[in-house]
Amino acid sequence: MISAAQPATMPVPSPRGDNEALDLVFIEGFTGHTVIGIHPNELGIAQPVVIDVCAGLPRARACDTDRIADTLDYGEPRARLQRLLAEHGVQLLEALAEQVAQIALHEFGAAWVRVRVVKPRKFEDTEAVGVQIERRRQAAPAGAVRAPLTLIGAGLVPGSRLGHEE
Secondary structure (H helix, E strand, C coil): CCCCCCCCCCCCCCCCCCCCCEEEEEEEEEEEEECCCCCCCCCCCCEEEEEEEEEEEECCCHHHHCCHHHCCCCHHHHHHHHHHHHHCCCCCHHHHHHHHHHHHHHHCCCCEEEEEEEEECCCCCCCEEEEEEEEECCCCCHHHHHHHHHHHHCCCCCCCCCCCCC
16 A cells, blocks of 8 residues: 555555465555643643555455456445544554554454554644555464353253253
């Protein structure tokens, strides 16, 4: 993703190491106001932030069907970012970027995400200051699916008579 404060020559690494098709969906230059920071002049005062999100999603069926129902409507993550800025409760840009990344991964099904959060003109001699992070969705632990099945098989489900002799 490229924004005014990011050089156009910045390399974009491949979000996946395998050959699985991945669509990169992005929101660039989302601008909102939020209370964030650690300095006395930032506490309790909303200030502008600019967020860029690039999310790698499994190949969308919309590539073949041309139907919005088969892909991500950009309005949904935009609305989610607006809500996040109103309720995040963190002080650091790093923590805000992490929340944006987790939303992309877990609420919107991204396999990979790059998030850039910027405070424009934070200082009079800078265009912007900020952070950029990348995250990948972790595979579920091997026992994550088995644990409930083990409990069911052991008859530990309320109202179940499995594993109990009559």
